[in-house]
Amino acid sequence: MRLSDLPKGASAVVECVDDAQAADPIAQRLRDLGFVNGEPVRVVAVGPMGGDPVLIQIGFTRFALRRAEASRISVRTEVAA
Amino acid sequence: MSASTLRIALVGNPNCGKTALFNQLTGGRQKVANYAGVTVERKEGRFTAPSGRMLQILDLPGTYSLEANSPDEQITRDVCAGNFPGEAPPDLIVCVADATNLRLHLRFVLEVKRLGRPVVLALNMMDTARQRGITIDVPELQRRLGVPVVETIAVKRGGARALIERVDGEVPAAPAMAADEAASHADLHAQVRELLAATVSMPRATAEVDDALDRWMLHPVFGLLILAVVMFLVFQAVYFVGKPITDAIGDGFGWMGEQVSAWMPAGPLQSLVNDGLFGGLGTVLGFLPEILVLFLFIIVLEESGYLPRAAFLLDRLMLSVGLTGRSFIPLLSSFACAIPGIMGTRSITDPRDRLTTILIAPLMTCSARLPVYALLIGAFIPMRRVFGVFNLQGVVLFSLYLAGILGAMLVGWVMKHIRRDKSEHALMMELPSYRLPKVRDVAIGLYERGMIFLKRLTGVILGLTVLMWFLSTFPGAPEGATKPAIEYSFAGYIGRALQYVFAPIGFNWQISLALIPAFAARETAVAALATVYLVGGDGAGLGDALAGQISLASALSLLVWFAYAPQCMSTLAIIKRETDSWRNVAISFGYMFVMAYAASFIVYQVARMLS
Numbered sequence: 256m257r258l259s260d261l262p263k264g265a266s267a268v269v270e271c272v273d274d275a276q277a278a279d280p281i282a283q284r285l286r287d288l289g290f291v292n293g294e295p296v297r298v299v300a301v302g303p304m305g306g307d308p309v310l311i312q313i314g315f316t317r318f319a320l321r322r323a324e325a326s327r328i329s330v331r332t333e334v335a336a
Numbered sequence: 337m338s339a340s341t342l343r344i345a346l347v348g349n350p351n352c353g354k355t356a357l358f359n360q361l362t363g364g365r366q367k368v369a370n371y372a373g374v375t376v377e378r379k380e381g382r383f384t385a386p387s388g389r390m391l392q393i394l395d396l397p398g399t400y401s402l403e404a405n406s407p408d409e410q411i412t413r414d415v416c417a418g419n420f421p422g423e424a425p426p427d428l429i430v431c432v433a434d435a436t437n438l439r440l441h442l443r444f445v446l447e448v449k450r451l452g453r454p455v456v457l458a459l460n461m462m463d464t465a466r467q468r469g470i471t472i473d474v475p476e477l478q479r480r481l482g483v484p485v486v487e488t489i490a491v492k493r494g495g496a497r498a499l500i501e502r503v504d505g506e507v508p509a510a511p512a513m514a515a516d517e518a519a520s521h522a523d524l525h526a527q528v529r530e531l532l533a534a535t536v537s538m539p540r541a542t543a544e545v546d547d548a549l550d551r552w553m554l555h556p557v558f559g560l561l562i563l564a565v566v567m568f569l570v571f572q573a574v575y576f577v578g579k580p581i582t583d584a585i586g587d588g589f590g591w592m593g594e595q596v597s598a599w600m601p602a603g604p605l606q607s608l609v610n611d612g613l614f615g616g617l618g619t620v621l622g623f624l625p626e627i628l629v630l631f632l633f634i635i636v637l638e639e640s641g642y643l644p645r646a647a648f649l650l651d652r653l654m655l656s657v658g659l660t661g662r663s664f665i666p667l668l669s670s671f672a673c674a675i676p677g678i679m680g681t682r683s684i685t686d687p688r689d690r691l692t693t694i695l696i697a698p699l700m701t702c703s704a705r706l707p708v709y710a711l712l713i714g715a716f717i718p719m720r721r722v723f724g725v726f727n728l729q730g731v732v733l734f735s736l737y738l739a740g741i742l743g744a745m746l747v748g749w750v751m752k753h754i755r756r757d758k759s760e761h762a763l764m765m766e767l768p769s770y771r772l773p774k775v776r777d778v779a780i781g782l783y784e785r786g787m788i789f790l791k792r793l794t795g796v797i798l799g800l801t802v803l804m805w806f807l808s809t810f811p812g813a814p815e816g817a818t819k820p821a822i823e824y825s826f827a828g829y830i831g832r833a834l835q836y837v838f839a840p841i842g843f844n845w846q847i848s849l850a851l852i853p854a855f856a857a858r859e860t861a862v863a864a865l866a867t868v869y870l871v872g873g874d875g876a877g878l879g880d881a882l883a884g885q886i887s888l889a890s891a892l893s894l895l896v897w898f899a900y901a902p903q904c905m906s907t908l909a910i911i912k913r914e915t916d917s918w919r920n921v922a923i924s925f926g927y928m929f930v931m932a933y934a935a936s937f938i939v940y941q942v943a944r945m946l947s
Contacts, residue, residue: 291522292522299550303652308763321762
């Protein structure tokens with residue numbers, strides 16, 4: 256499942272970030288920002304037009320990601336208790 | 337203690353409070369310049385430590401990672417690594433981290449540590465951390481990190497004392513580099529998790545007040561309403577607070593010019609002082625109020641954390657024309673004047689988005705075009721009702737504003753498609769905690785903007801104004817001349833030469849001539865037309881004179897020309913200054929000229945066929 260598929264308010268756990276092309280700087284930066292395996296994320300808000308961008312809570316930080324960016328992030332929804 | 341200077345580089349993630357800390361340390365003693373060859377701002381300050389040692393502090397651009405994605409991040413990387421040409425390697429790196437956001441910021445600290453240079457970690461915003469019940473075991477963090485850790489509160493007087501004491505003492509040894517330092521991202525993040533688990537207890541991931549505010553600010557309906565109110569206030573303030581002061585400054589210098597020239601014998605020197613020097617100073621300094629009012633809002637909105645929220649709400653809309661949410665405020669303020677708008681693009685992080693915004697900002701109808709619009713609409717467009725409710729004159733004025741916006745959208749769209757670099761533009765924007773802006777930080781920011789404008793542009797704009805004065809004054813009218821002096825001047829010759837270029841769009845030589853002083857400031861086109869048509873003053877008489885001598889098609893063509901034309905020279909000067917490239921000035925001038933010419937051509941030819 257992709258982070259961009261999550262509805263507003265949903266929580267998930269990051270699996271990995273996939274490069275959209277070879278040496279994708281955006282994917283690289285997403286990993287730097289903390290989107291790495293096992294990190295819990297939550298969709299806090301979505302933009303007023305077309306639900307784009309999405310606002311993601313990760314760690315103690317909130318990042319606004321465009322849908323194209325969020326779709327690079329693979330997540331699983333079953334939250335480990 | 338040695339009397340030698342200690343070079344300190346201040347680094348950290350965006351929103352770590354680094355600049356506030358820099359302001360706290362150096363006060364007003366800052367030097368703002370550009371790094372050689374790029375338009376990234378270089379901020380340096382110095383202060384004398386209690387020991388008498390001089391500390392020289394470089395405020396490096398904020399970055400999330402040393403794996404640089406943009407020019408400003410590359411500078412941070414290269415300066416820290418000590419291989420930026422012309423920049424001595426720092427003796428000490430002070431890494432600033434927001435104590436309430438350590439999950440993100442500690443990773444960067446680990447990355448900086450791997451450079452193998454002496455590092456001190458400043459845990460900033462400790463006051464907020466305490467309020468939110470966050471506890472940090474500083475001695476344990478220091479032990480595990482292997483670098484000195486000090487607590488700071490950048491926004492409080494004396495909040496940097498611990499940091500000053502630490503950097504004034506012995507320079508800490510560079511952290512040992514482990515042999516296998518090619519740690520992967522996952523490794524760095526794993527280290528951060530370990531550090532957090534051992535040293536930090538966090539009752540809540542975010543501040544409750546942020547959650548509550550964001551529920552309103554980012555709401556699809558209320559959020560947009562709040563945004564509309566904020567935008568309205570910004571626009572009104574630039575237009576209705578900045579503009580009258582601007583006019584007053586212009587009038588003030590006009591009056592001073594008259595007073596001074598009253599003491600001088602009539603002649604070229606008197607004209608130079610009155611029209612060239614004082615007129616030019618009035619123009620240049622007149623931009624200052626609008627710039628300061630706009631930047632007051634931009635700085636307050638940025639510092640408070642609202643600007644990224646506004647960008648979040650508008651991003652989708654702006655993206656559809658090849659821009660970013662952050663382009664909106666600079667473009668909005670360009671309706672008052674493009675100069676502060678172009679300076680305001682500094683808050684746009686992606687350099688390509690910034691350039692697009694700079695290039696289309698002059699298409700927003702600025703207030704200097706209004707006198708020209710008012711004159712031509714008043715003279716040529718009848719006061720008539722359309723569809724029973726609208727005033728035709730108002731409809732034409734509105735259409736001109738709309739033409740500018742549609743033109744800008746078109747240019748944005750075209751630029752998106754002809755750009756060679758097709759790589760995706762990233763948003764990836766952090767929405768920081770809401771904060772109350774500090775008066776000192778706002779004041780320092782405003783002072784910097786004002787000084788940059790005055791220092792770098794006064795000379796250029798003043799020089800160009802004097803040049804325009806020269807062209808319209810020399811050579812003087814011969815003895816017994818019956819026509820206005822300007823007809824005999826260089827401007828008169830150029831105007832006559834230009835009429836062949838402008839004939840297809842319906843401009844006679846008088847209009848072509850008026851375009852020359854209009855290049856200095858658009859509103860002067862009215863005065864120039866008044867001069868060539870021999871009308872005293874620039875009031876209603878000119879409208880009648882124009883209506884008698886210019887066809888409706890030419891007038892419409894001129895209106896459209898002013899909507900798109902490459903003006904004024906101050907705008908071109910600020911584009912040069914902000915992008916540090918004559919190429920961008922040429923592109924900007926060239927595309928607007930072509931666009932204005934094409935649009936005027938169509939309007940003129942169609943209007944002639946219909947009439």
